[in-house]
Amino acid sequence: MTGIFKERTSGAVFLLILTSIGLHVNFIYDPPGIITNAGQGLLTNFLSSLPQVPSVGLMLVYQLFIITQALRLNYIVNDNRMLQKQGFSVSLAYILVTAILPEWNNITPALLINTLLIELLAMCAKLYQNKSVKSLVFGIGLMSGIITLLHFASFSVILIAFCALAILRAFKANEWFVLLLGIITPVYITAALLYITDKWHNLATLHLFDIHSFNNLDHFYGVITALSLLI
Numbered sequence: 001m002t003g004i005f006k007e008r009t010s011g012a013v014f015l016l017i018l019t020s021i022g023l024h025v026n027f028i029y030d031p032p033g034i035i036t037n038a039g040q041g042l043l044t045n046f047l048s049s050l051p052q053v054p055s056v057g058l059m060l061v062y063q064l065f066i067i068t069q070a071l072r073l074n075y076i077v078n079d080n081r082m083l084q085k086q087g088f089s090v091s092l093a094y095i096l097v098t099a100i101l102p103e104w105n106n107i108t109p110a111l112l113i114n115t116l117l118i119e120l121l122a123m124c125a126k127l128y129q130n131k132s133v134k135s136l137v138f139g140i141g142l143m144s145g146i147i148t149l150l151h152f153a154s155f156s157v158i159l160i161a162f163c164a165l166a167i168l169r170a171f172k173a174n175e176w177f178v179l180l181l182g183i184i185t186p187v188y189i190t191a192a193l194l195y196i197t198d199k200w201h202n203l204a205t206l207h208l209f210d211i212h213s214f215n216n217l218d219h220f221y222g223v224i225t226a227l228s229l230l231i
Contacts, residue, residue: 023099031055141182
C-alpha cells in the first residue's frame with residue numbers, strides 16, 4: 001500500500017487525506033482542543049482569546065493544518081531533489097509522526113507555528129541557488145523574527161538561520177547584517193504598535209494580538225498610524 005505514495009498522482013493525495021482522517025478517527029468522540037500555556041508568545045494570546053469553537057470546526061482546522069503542512073514539506077523535498085524518487089512518502093511520514101505524538105493531536109501554538117517553520121526551511125534551501133540573495137536573506141531573518149514573536153519557544157530558529165547562512169553561503173558581512181536587520185524588524189514593529197496604541201505597559205505580556213483589543217476604534221486608528229509611519 002505504501003508503494004502508492006511513491007508516485008506523484010492525484011490518487012496518492014486523496015489517499016493521504018483519507019489516511020490522516022483514519023489516523024484521527026478518535027476525534028469523533030474525543031475532538032482536539034485548543035491548548036495554550038501563558039507567556040508563550042503572541043500566538044498563545046490570540047488562541048486564548050478565541051471564543052468557543054464547535055468540535056467539528058476544530059477537527060477541520062486540525063486536519064487542514066496537518067495535511068497542508070505535510071504537502072508543503074513534501075513539495076520542498078521534491079523541489080530540491082532531496083530524494084532519489086519524487087512522491088508523497090514525506091507527506092505520509094509527516095502525518096504518521098504527528099499522529100503518534102500525543103502533543104500533536106491538539107491545536108497548539110507549536111502546531112500552528114510549524115507552518116511558518118516549514119516555509120523558513122523552504123527559504124533556507126534556496127540560499128545556495130542564488131548569487132545575489134539579500135532580499136532572500138532579509139526574508140529569512142524576518143520570518144525568524146516573526147516565528148520567535150509568535151512562539152517564544154521557537155527562539156532557536158534564529159540560531160538555525162545564522163547556521164544556514166554560514167553553511168550555504170560564503171561569508172559576507174553585509175548579508176549577515178541584512179539577516180540581523182530582518183530578525184529585529186518584527187520586534188521594532190511590535191514595539192511601535194505597543195507605543196502608538198498606548199499599550200507599552202503590556203510589553204511584558206505582549207497582549208497585542210488579543211482579538212478583543214480592537215473593540216475601541218482608537219486602537220484601530222493607532223495601528224494604522226503606526227504602520228503608515230513604518231512604511
